[in-house]
Amino acid sequence: MLEIGKLKLKSPLVLAPIAGYTDSPFRKLSSEFGAGFTMTELISSEGIVRGCEKTFSMLKFSEAERPLGIQIFGNNPYTLARAAEAVTGLNPDFIDVNMGCPARKVTGSGNGAALLKDPDLIYRIIKSVVAATPLNVSAKIRIGWDEDSLNYLDVLKALEEAGVSFIIVHGRTKSQQYGGNANWDIIKEIVEKSSVPVIGNGDINSYLAAFERLEFSKCAAVMIGRGAIGNPWIFSGYTPSVDELVSVIVRHLDLMIEEYGTYGINLMRKHLVRYIHGTKNAAKIRSSLVSAVTREEIVDILKNIEANV
Template sequence: MLKIKELTIENPILLAPIAGYTDSPFRKICMTEKCGLSVTELISAEGIVRKNRKTLEMLKFTEEERPISIQIFGKDPYVMADAAQIVENYKPDLIDINLGCPARKVCNSGSGAALSRDPARIESIASEIVKKCTIPVTAKIRTGWDDGNKNYMDVVKALENSGISMIAVHGRTRAQMYSGRADWSIIEDIKKHSSVPVIGNGDITSHEMAFEKINETGVDGVMIGRGAMGNPWIFSGKTPGIEEIIEMISLHIDLMTAEYGEYGIRLMRKHIASYIHGFRNSAKIRQEIMHHDSKRGIMESLKELA
C-alpha cells in the first residue's frame, strides 16, 4: 500500500505515462487488472490555458480509471499553475509535472527534461502549482541531462522545497533517451535521501521483477510503461491463457471504438501487435490485422493464435 497525502493506493505497481498509448481505453484496460494508479500522457500547459479543444479532450477520464493522475508539461511557472488549476476542475486524484520528456520538440522549448538543467526554475514551477492546487502534486524526473550532469539530488531537493508529494524517477539521463539500461542504484540513492515517497521506473518487464525492485531498493512503488503494452496482467501478476488474451483484446477494441469510432480499429493495431508478441504465428496474424477494418475480421484472425 502506498500513501500520497490523503490518497491511498492499494497496488504499488503503477502505470507510467506513454504518449500515444495511455489514453482512456488503455487506462481502463490496466485498471481491470488492478493497476495502482493510471495516468494520462503528457499534456501541454499552454494548450490547456489557451483552451485548445484537442488538448482539453485529453484531460477527460471516467471513474473506472481512478485513481488517476493528469500529467502536464511546460516551462513557465504561472502558465503551469494556471493550467494546473484548470486541470483540478476535472477532479483527478493527482497532478504530475513532466520533468523527463527527452523529445527535441519539448526540450528545445525549455520544457520536460530540459528543466533538469535549471533546478531553481523547477522549484518555482512546482511551488506555484502546489500553491494553487488542493490535490497532491507529483513530479516525474530523469537522473539528469547527460552522464556529466546527473544533478538529480538538486532536482529532488528543489521539488521537496516546493511541497511536492511524490517523485517518480526514470533511471536514465536525457541523453540516454530510451537506450542503455535504467540505473536503479540512482533510484535507490534518491529513495534513501528523500523525504517524500519515491517511485522507481525503468525496464521492468514482469510482476515479479516489480516486487524485486521494490524489495531491493526500498522504493515506495514502481511505474511500468513499455512492459504494460499488451500486458495489463503485469499489474495483477496473473498469467493469462490465449482465451483471456483474446477476451482482453475484444474488450480493448470495444473501448477503442466507443472512444474513437471506426478510427479506433486502426489505433488498435499497435496494441494487438503487443498483445500477441511472442506467439508462434504472431507475424502472420499481425499482417492480416493490418488489412482488417472491422472487429469481426480481427477476431476471426485471432482464432489462429497459437
C-alpha cells in the same frame, strides 16, 4: 491500502504515462488488472490555458481509471499554475509535472527534461503549481541531463522545498533517451535521501521484477511503462491462456470503439501488434490483420492465435 500523499493505492505497481498508448481505454484496462494508479500522457499547459479543444480531449478520463494523475508540461511557473487550476476542476487525484521527456520538440523549447538543467526554475514551478491547487502535486524526473550532470540531489532538494507530495524517478539521463539501462542504484540513493515518497521507474518487464525492484530500492511504488503495452495483465501477476488473451484483446478493442468510434480500430493496430508479439504464429496473424477493417474480421483472425508452447 498503500498510501502515497493523499492517494490510496490498491497496489504498489502503477502505470506509466506513454504518449499515444496510455489513453482512457488502456488506463481502464490497466486498472482492471490491478494498476495502483494511472496517468495521462504529457499535456501542454499552454494548450490547457488557451482552451485548445484537442488538448481538452486528452484530459478526458472515467471513474474506472482512478486514482488518476493528469500530467502537464511547460516551463513557465505562471502558465503551469493556471493550467493546474483549470485541471483541478476536472477532479483528478493528482497533478504531475513532466520533467523527463527527452523528445527534441519538447526539450528544444525548454520543457520536459530541459528543466533538469535549472533546479531553481523547478523550485519556482512546483511552488506555484502547489499554490494553485489543493491536489497532490508530483514531478516525474530523470536522473540528469547527461552522465556529466547527474544533479538529481539538487533537483530533489528543489522539489522537496517547493512542496511536492511525491516524486517519480525514471532512472535514465535525458541523453540516454530509452537506451542502456535504468540506474536503480541511483533510484535507491534518491529513496534514502528523500523526505517524500519516491516511485521508481525503468525497465520493469514482469510482475516478479516489479517486486524485486521494490525490495531492492525501498521505493513506495514502482511504475511500469513499455512492459505494460500488449501486456496489461503485468499488474496482476497472472499469465493468461490463449483464450483469455483473445478476450483481453477484444475487450480492449471494444473499449477503443466505445471511445473513438470506428477510428478506434485504426488506433488499436499498434496495440494488436504488441499483444500478438511472442505467440507462435505472430507473423501470420499480423499479416492477416493488415487487411482487416471491421471488429468482426479482427475477432475472427484472433481466434487463430496459437499458443507458444
